[in-house]
Amino acid sequence: MNRKKIALIGGGQIGGVLAQLIAQKELGDVVLFDIVEDMPQGKTLDIAEASRVDQFDVSLNGTNDYKDISGADLVIVTAGLPRKPGMSRDDLLTTNAGIMKQVAEAVRDNAPDSIVIIISNPLDAMVTLFQKVSGFPHERVIGQAGILDSSRFSTFIAWELGVSVKDVNAMVLGGHGDTMVPLVRYANVNGVPVMEMLERKYGDEAKAKEVIDAMVNRTKMAGGEVVKLLKTGSAFYSPASSAIQMAEAIIKDEKRLLPTCAYLDTEYDAGGYFVGVPTVLGASGIEKVVEVSLNEEESAAFEKSLNAVKGLVSDMERLGF
Numbered sequence: 001m002n003r004k005k006i007a008l009i010g011g012g013q014i015g016g017v018l019a020q021l022i023a024q025k026e027l028g029d030v031v032l033f034d035i036v037e038d039m040p041q042g043k044t045l046d047i048a049e050a051s052r053v054d055q056f057d058v059s060l061n062g063t064n065d066y067k068d069i070s071g072a073d074l075v076i077v078t079a080g081l082p083r084k085p086g087m088s089r090d091d092l093l094t095t096n097a098g099i100m101k102q103v104a105e106a107v108r109d110n111a112p113d114s115i116v117i118i119i120s121n122p123l124d125a126m127v128t129l130f131q132k133v134s135g136f137p138h139e140r141v142i143g144q145a146g147i148l149d150s151s152r153f154s155t156f157i158a159w160e161l162g163v164s165v166k167d168v169n170a171m172v173l174g175g176h177g178d179t180m181v182p183l184v185r186y187a188n189v190n191g192v193p194v195m196e197m198l199e200r201k202y203g204d205e206a207k208a209k210e211v212i213d214a215m216v217n218r219t220k221m222a223g224g225e226v227v228k229l230l231k232t233g234s235a236f237y238s239p240a241s242s243a244i245q246m247a248e249a250i251i252k253d254e255k256r257l258l259p260t261c262a263y264l265d266t267e268y269d270a271g272g273y274f275v276g277v278p279t280v281l282g283a284s285g286i287e288k289v290v291e292v293s294l295n296e297e298e299s300a301a302f303e304k305s306l307n308a309v310k311g312l313v314s315d316m317e318r319l320g321f
């Protein structure tokens, strides 16, 4: 059987979960790369030793040598350093941009035909830098954030309405930060508008608005909420699951319509930036950018988020990347 080869660059919290999920779903053979000596080898050996229990036949290998990612079909990047106390935003940007430049060069040299999913923060800037350094076609460099943010929004809606999260459809667009844009108007439960269900639940439009605004705000702050509880590190289960949904759509050529950080040329008047929008994901990566109609308020919110991304990218350029 000609299994896909999936290279994971970064074997930390998210990288380890990615490796295990890929194995359990038998999406492909895994090569887990990290600069920490022997750590990726230990994590992949540990996961592999559960193959009988988890019933998977894919292979897992850990490495500290980029040569071992040679010929990968799909690459998922989590390499980066978390923000340390006293570290400024620019310090973090400089550090992680330096790492991403290194990673992009190594992936370009060892897996030139791969499709790349970026997870590392600051997400929209890291996707931009990876594509710039690697020179890969835009459609083969994709950021993971919108699926996570949309899943968080959907989960909060399901809890509030007491319905199965499986029936909730709610999408978040824009940059992966405080200016992200949960699209309330498009949110529904199997076609029933969420706002209609809230107004019926509370019998009051103002109360329904207050409740949905609270969920929108919780979605925007959800990353920080988990960081505050964990105290060391950030969310890693949900980002990993979100990236696996993208990996599956690409590997199985599913043509899923999913929110991802994608390159926009003329779409959404973005003019050449990577930002979170609805996209169709398939074997060639981003197969289509889906434009949805936005009302005045939504357009203003999207533009504000796009401008935040543009600011981050120009900061990165100011810092020499």
Ligand code: TXD
Pocket (backbone or CB within 6 Å): 009, 010, 011, 012, 013, 014, 015, 033, 034, 035, 036, 078, 079, 080, 081, 082, 099, 102, 103, 118, 119, 120, 121, 122, 123, 144, 145, 148, 176, 233, 234, 235, 236, 239
């Ligand atoms: O959904 C999203 N996009 C975000 C992403 C959600 C949550 C976390 N977000 C970001 O993902 C987070 O802010 C980080 O930038 C990345 C990875 O998060 P993770 O929790 O996995 O970080 P870890 O555990 O610190 O792992 C990072 C690994 C670690 O093992 C380092 O040794 C490795 O990156 N690392 C490197 N690998 C390769 N090459 C270089 N230069 C390198 N430097 C560090």
